[in-house]
Amino acid sequence: MATHYLEFEKPIADLEAKIEELGLLSATSGSFETEIEGLRKKAEQLRKKTYADLDPWMKTQVARHPQRPHFVDYVAGLFTDFVELRGDRQFGDDQAIIGGLARFKDRPVVVMGHEKGHDTATRLTHNFGMARPEGYRKAVRLMDLAERFGLPVLSFVDTAGAYPGLGAEERGQAEAIARSTERCLTLGVPSIAIVTGEGGSGGAIAIAAAGRVLMLEHSIYSVISPEGAAGILWRDGARARDAAMAMRITAPDLLDLKIIDRIVPEPVGGAHADRETTLANVGDALSEELQAMDGLSPAELRARRAERFYAIGRLG
Secondary structure, eight states, rough: OOOOOOGHHHHHOOOOOOHHHHHHHHHHHHHOOOHHHHHHHHHHHHHHHHHHHHOOHHHHHHOOOOOOOOOHHHHHEEEEEEOOOOOOOOSSOTTTEEEEEEETTTTEEEEEEEEOSSSSSHHTTGGGGGHHHHHHHHHHHHHHHHHTTOOEEEEEEEESSOOOOHHHTTTTTHHHHHHHHHHHHHOOOOOEEEEEEEHHHHHTTTTOSSSSEEETTTTTEESSSSHHHHHHHHOOOGGHHHHHHHHHOOHHHHHTTTTTOOOOOOOOTOOOOOHHHHHHHHHHHHHHHHHHHHHHHHOHHHHHHHHHHHTOOOOO
16 A cells, blocks of 8 residues: 655655665665665654654644554454444444454453545445444444443544434434433443544544543544634634644643543554554553453442543633
């Protein structure tokens, strides 16, 4: 797969193009290893500097990167014996949210998450990760199953928001999101949510109201997209950058506001630059968080979750 460079990564792209060009010349016109090695070091230093200084709008672009690991990648890399469960038992199956039973480090769990797709065909199949009511009702069904059998729930959040189409509204989109959020909050089993890309509005919180909420380092989590906020505040979606800078949507901001509990580091260059390291970091964080909840009773889990969310916005 060809590397997709973001706008602010163009200087890095130029250096890597020169490295590739010299590599081709080396095959026909002698060795350029010294020059290539120097350019590689320069590109790596530039990548480190660039990613150390990302502003919120740059992080928004990284969070939306098309080559960022998606839910199916986390399932394939972190879980075994995954058995997908489909349908909401009312209307149909929504592939914007995928979920089922699996083993995580040999421990049975219920896992679910938004799936955006990786090419045109799969993006259409998964509706770009924007779930309809059936997706949230499927999530409730999965959480009911988890509670029935005493299984932890692991949720992977990556959506621009719930699908706003007419059919979704006619089938009760708001009610479905509210019921899913409510079920998250009332679970008597350990629950962990991790925002791996975009955490957009109610479409995200419907499966993210967990006992512990994590975010990948360059992901975002917000009540509305920067473009949406710019459209409301200034009636100009082109001012999305201004909105992103003001909204405090990045992981460090949200940790400071106590909206999330932990930041999971990404490799230099973002999750898309080194998927294996990203998956390993996420797996380690989930394992540590699960172990910390071992031995807690259903009542303790509910009480801790309630206290966690009641504390958001508290002054003093």
